[in-house]
Amino acid sequence: MTDITLVQGDLTRESADAIVNAAxxxxxxxxxxxxxxxxxxxxxILAACRELRAGHYGKGLPTGRAVATTAGDLDARWVIHTVGPVWSAGEDRSALLASCHHESLRVADQLGARTVAFPAISTGVYGWPLEDAARIALAAVRAADTEVEEVRFVLFDDRAHAAFAARLGRLR
Structure with missing residues (x-):
């Protein structure tokens, strides 16, 4: 079973095999x-992303999908880019948000990554309510069939950390 940990801090300062980008x-x-x-x-990283755009992802990466590039100067081997959905009060896009986590872990498995650091996908300018994002993200990771040993959610502030901690406490 994958160990899920929570850290409050700066995702760009994390050390992991792969860091997930809310792209x-x-x-x-x-x-x-x-x-x-x-x-x-x-x-x-930008150069690798431009190569992806020049090839298979000429129209961009679809919401809910994931793709990896080099991590450049980050303390990781790879960045896994995933596109989260914009939150909508009128349309349930939960499956797309869960897919971001499943797809990121699928890519991590293909790469052989054992530690993966995630942000709180879609909770910034995409407007997803933190508590609901925590519910979906943690359930998706818990349900994933993956070889990843540790998933670390790196949460930017007290509010995000508290939302994820409350939800994780209910899962244990």
């Missing part, structure tokens, strides 16, 4: 986690 579909950087990982990881 936008362009794969070319942006705000929030995406921009921070591109800035700290340096130009190698």
């Amino acid at each position: 936008n579909s362009s794969l070319l950087g942006g705000g929030g986690v995406d921009g921070a990982l591109h800035r700290r990881g340096g130009p190698a």
